Amino acid sequence: MIEEIVPEGVAAAEHFGDAPGAALYPEELVALGETGEARRLEFTTVRHCARRALGGLGLPPAPLLPGVRGAPRWPDGVVGSMTHCAGYRAAAVARRSGMSTLGIDAEPHEPLAEGLLDYIALPEERQRHTGLADLHPDVCWDRLLFCAKEAVYKAWFPVTQRWLGFDGALISLVPDGTFRARVLAVPPPQQPCSPTAFEGRWLARNGLLLACATEPRSV
Ligand SMILES: CC(C)(COP(=O)(O)OP(=O)(O)OC[C@H]1O[C@@H](n2cnc3c(N)ncnc32)[C@H](O)[C@@H]1OP(=O)(O)O)[C@@H](O)C(=O)NCCC(=O)NCCS
Numbered sequence: 001m002i003e004e005i006v007p008e009g010v011a012a013a014e015h016f017g018d019a020p021g022a023a024l025y026p027e028e029l030v031a032l033g034e035t036g037e038a039r040r041l042e043f044t045t046v047r048h049c050a051r052r053a054l055g056g057l058g059l060p061p062a063p064l065l066p067g068v069r070g071a072p073r074w075p076d077g078v079v080g081s082m083t084h085c086a087g088y089r090a091a092a093v094a095r096r097s098g099m100s101t102l103g104i105d106a107e108p109h110e111p112l113a114e115g116l117l118d119y120i121a122l123p124e125e126r127q128r129h130t131g132l133a134d135l136h137p138d139v140c141w142d143r144l145l146f147c148a149k150e151a152v153y154k155a156w157f158p159v160t161q162r163w164l165g166f167d168g169a170l171i172s173l174v175p176d177g178t179f180r181a182r183v184l185a186v187p188p189p190q191q192p193c194s195p196t197a198f199e200g201r202w203l204a205r206n207g208l209l210l211a212c213a214t215e216p217r218s219v
Contacts, residue, residue, distance in 0.1 A: 046082045081104040108208065109209045112143050140204075155198055164185055168183065169184060179201070
């Protein structure tokens with residue numbers, strides 16, 4: 001599924017459930033630390049996916065350690081993103097020469113908990129949500145908005161090393177499976193070139209919502 005929404009030049013891999021043969025590098029085990037079984041499994045399987053994705057770019061497997069604020073540290077010359085939710089894990093990578101950043105997110109295709117939409121949505125997004133939900137009631141647009149925002153954050157953070165709140169980007173979801181994001185956060189003076197927009201694709205299938213965000217390509 002994830003391969004359907006990543007742009008050209010991106011290698012992706014996914015796994016439904018956990019991969020029995022997946023293993024961690026010793027340094028990944030150290031980074032994971034003492035944790036519960038569920039976290040160990042998602043951490044391990046998503047790295048198994050990431051190494052398969054690296055293989056898709058013709059690159060060898062490598063340890064993938066969590067870096068600043070949990071953002072994964074990719075091999076030199078690579079950008080990428082990982083996601084996991086109940087029953088699903090996915091990773092996507094690209095060569096930095098062809099893409100500045102990328103973020104993916106997966107969510108269960110279920111409505112958000114009561115009150116959460118008000119917390120994550122800007123007034124314009126809430127207004128748009130009402131229209132989309134009326135026209136296409138089969139899609140949980142509130143959860144999809146959350147999913148797209150998280151994908152945008154995962155693309156934003158590695159290039160800026162800065163937090164971006166839910167009010168930091170205005171997302172426009174389009175029923176054709178695309179979305180756009182306009183960053184509202186003001187770039188700090190030392191980062192005048194931080195991204196101002198993202199574009200992406202989304203998919204609803206098999207009880208899951210997937211989103212992938214990248215910086216728009218200059219033509
Ligand atoms: C970091 C965050 C996006 C993770 O999303 P999530 O749905 O909870 O979890 P997912 O399973 O989809 O993704 C987890 C993976 O994201 C990656 N990740 C974590 N922090 C990250 C960061 N700062 N930047 C990029 N990727 C990050 C990691 O690979 C992590 O997996 P791992 O710990 O096994 O390596 C989320 O917890 C968060 O902090 N969101 C608030 C920020 C936000 O979304 N703002 C909206 C801007 S419009």
